[in-house]
Amino acid sequence: xxxxxxxxxxxxxxxxxxxxxxxxxxxxxxxxxxxxxxxxxxxxxxxxxxxxxxxxxxxxxxxxxxxxxxxxxxxxxxxxxxxxxxxxxxxxxxxxxxxxxxxxxxxxxxxxxxxxxxxxxxxxxxxxxxxxxxxxxxxxxxxxxxxxxxxxxxxxxxxxxxxxxxxxxxxxxxxxxxxxxxxxxxxxxx
Amino acid sequence: xxxxxxxxxxxxxxxxxxxxxxxxxxxxxxxxxxxxxxxxxxxxxxxxxxxxxxxxxxxxxxxxxxxxxxxxxxxxxxxxxxxxxxxxxxxxxxxxxxxxxxxxxxxxxxxxxxxxxxxxxxxxxxxxxxxxxxxxxxxxxxxxxxxxxxxxxxxxxxxxxxxxxxxxxxxxxxxxxxxxxxxxxxxxxx
DNA sequence: TATCCCAATTGATATAGGTCAATGAGATTA
DNA sequence: TAATCTCATTGACCTATATCAATTGGGATA
Numbered sequence: 001x002x003x004x005x006x007x008x009x010x011x012x013x014x015x016x017x018x019x020x021x022x023x024x025x026x027x028x029x030x031x032x033x034x035x036x037x038x039x040x041x042x043x044x045x046x047x048x049x050x051x052x053x054x055x056x057x058x059x060x061x062x063x064x065x066x067x068x069x070x071x072x073x074x075x076x077x078x079x080x081x082x083x084x085x086x087x088x089x090x091x092x093x094x095x096x097x098x099x100x101x102x103x104x105x106x107x108x109x110x111x112x113x114x115x116x117x118x119x120x121x122x123x124x125x126x127x128x129x130x131x132x133x134x135x136x137x138x139x140x141x142x143x144x145x146x147x148x149x150x151x152x153x154x155x156x157x158x159x160x161x162x163x164x165x166x167x168x169x170x171x172x173x174x175x176x177x178x179x180x181x182x183x184x185x186x187x188x189x190x
Numbered sequence: 191x192x193x194x195x196x197x198x199x200x201x202x203x204x205x206x207x208x209x210x211x212x213x214x215x216x217x218x219x220x221x222x223x224x225x226x227x228x229x230x231x232x233x234x235x236x237x238x239x240x241x242x243x244x245x246x247x248x249x250x251x252x253x254x255x256x257x258x259x260x261x262x263x264x265x266x267x268x269x270x271x272x273x274x275x276x277x278x279x280x281x282x283x284x285x286x287x288x289x290x291x292x293x294x295x296x297x298x299x300x301x302x303x304x305x306x307x308x309x310x311x312x313x314x315x316x317x318x319x320x321x322x323x324x325x326x327x328x329x330x331x332x333x334x335x336x337x338x339x340x341x342x343x344x345x346x347x348x349x350x351x352x353x354x355x356x357x358x359x360x361x362x363x364x365x366x367x368x369x370x371x372x373x374x375x376x377x378x379x380x
Numbered sequence: 381t382a383t384c385c386c387a388a389t390t391g392a393t394a395t396a397g398g399t400c401a402a403t404g405a406g407a408t409t410a
Numbered sequence: 411t412a413a414t415c416t417c418a419t420t421g422a423c424c425t426a427t428a429t430c431a432a433t434t435g436g437g438a439t440a
Contacts, residue, residue, distance in 0.1 A: 060331055062331075062335045066335070068331055068334050068335060070327060070330070070331070082320070082323065082324065082327075083324045083327065086320050086321075086324065115313065119309040119312065122309065122312040122313050122316055123305065123312050125316060126312055126315060126316035126319065129316065129319050129320050129323055130272070130276050130319050131276075132323055133272065133319055133322055133323045133326065134272065134273045134276065136323065136326045136327065136330065137260060137272075137273065137326065139330060140260070140326065140329060140330060140333075141250055141252075141258055141260070143330075143333060143366070144258050144366040145252045145256070145258060147396070147397090148396080148397075167416095167417065167418090168417075168418070169417070169418080176333070176334040177397070177398090178397075178398060178399080179417080179418075179419090180397090180398080180399085180400095180418090180419080180420085181396085181397055181398075182418095183418060183419055183420080184397090184419085184420085186418095186419095187419080187420090337426070337427090338426080338427080357386095357387070357388095358387075358388070359387070359388080367427070367428090368427075368428060368429080369387080369388075369389090370388090370389080370390085370427090370428080370429085370430095371426085371427055371428075372388095373388060373389055373390080374389085374390085374427095376388095376389095377389080377390090381440105382439100382440085383438100383439080383440075384437100384438080384439075384440090385436100385437090385438080385439095386435100386436095386437090386438100387434100387435090387436090387437105388433100388434080388435080388436100389432100389433080389434070389435090390431100390432080390433075390434090391430105391431085391432080391433095392429100392430090392431090392432105393428100393429080393430085393431105394427105394428080394429070394430095395425105395426105395427090395428075395429095396425105396426095396427090396428090397424105397425090397426090397427100398423100398424075398425075398426090399422105399423085399424075399425095400421105400422090400423090400424100401420105401421085401422090402419100402420085402421080402422105403418100403419080403420075403421100404417100404418080404419070404420090405416100405417090405418080405419095406415105406416090406417090406418100407414100407415085407416085407417100408413105408414080408415075408416100409412100409413080409414070409415090410411105410412085410413070410414090
């Protein structure tokens with residue numbers, strides 16, 4: 001169960017065997033079935049999740065009842081409500097399984113202890129959040145610079161592993177356009 | 191010169207006096223005059239900058255020659271091309287002073303040594319990038335959820351210290367709309 | 381004071397994408 | 411097989427914002 005996360009960690013930092021034991025000891029296995037929720041708004045956020053198997057989406061529901069997908073996650077991605085996790089507040093997001101999923105959860109308080117005990121993980125999560133920051137920055141630029149067609153093509157190119165696992169209306173939502181618009185754009189690409 | 195950054199650091203972590211000496215020893219003072227550039231595309235990015243005094247903007251110039259402001263920075267903010275700094279690649283951004291500015295620069299290689307030598311700073315920068323990630327996430331949601339008027343009002347509320355120091359066409363650019371559109375929106379608010 | 385320069389505003393028009401409503405098509409269930 | 415259900419597509423129309431082109435206004439400079 002820990003093979004994939006071990007590899008992911010070792011791709012980013014060089015922990016000792018003891019460090020690895022320490023993080024393994026605070027990870028817990030979680031399963032979610034397709035269509036079920038890992039997180040709903042109003043819940044106190046105590047965990048972030050590493051995806052071992054499956055596919056999920058994290059979305060915000062605004063005051064008018066519209067969804068806005070912030071993130072998809074497939075194998076070897078972390079997912080969570082990072083804002084609420086950081087602030088230790090209540091969630092604003094839904095996290096829903098698009099496919100049956102197996103995850104590893106890490107608890108907030110245990111993570112703070114781990115940071116003291118094995119500071120190398122401070123680096124691991126710093127690197128991950130930095131990469132996430134960089135891709136968000138690209139997403140912001142992409143939205144301002146490009147029209148739907150180009151953004152859709154970029155999405156398919158950047159996330160081929162996601163494009164064929166999620167519905168087009170979810171891709172449209174992630175891109176910030178309507179399913180109708182994406183459908184018309186796709187038509188011109190055929 | 192180090193007073194403001196010392197305070198900023200101590201607002202986020204609890205370093206020893208020795209830790210503080212260590213980070214001070216790798217900070218360098220930099221000045222930029224209004225209208226001058228701290229960074230231009232194609233330059234190897236070796237530094238990030240803490241703003242002691244002044245106001246700056248970081249923007250990307252796309253293939254069609256349109257600017258896209260990613261970030262403003264005033265006193266006590268960090269600014270830089272975080273992507274190129276992280277990847278140690280060439281810059282894609284312009285960083286331009288909107289007012290005469292005094293900055294403290296931190297060198298990439300010196301920072302890596304500092305991380306080994308005083309790991310508490312791994313935490314400091316992890317926290318800062320996490321906060322930056324959170325505000326970017328809000329910016330993405332805001333763009334998808336709200337029209338110009340509401341985004342403009344949010345901007346003024348969130349960044350009162352910036353709103354009255356930068357030109358409206360720069361605010362419009364940051365919001366991803368034209369100056370004409372922002373002007374019309376502002377008219378309806380009077 | 382008069383002259384520049386920008387930024388801001390205003391007007392007229394164009395367009396990408398949204399909204400609403402209906403239809404199709406593939407998969408699942410009775 | 412028939413009946414659902416869900417997602418994708420298509421059509422007609424609407425709207426927020428972009429674009430292009432003047433014009434205005436206020437601060438700096440000669």
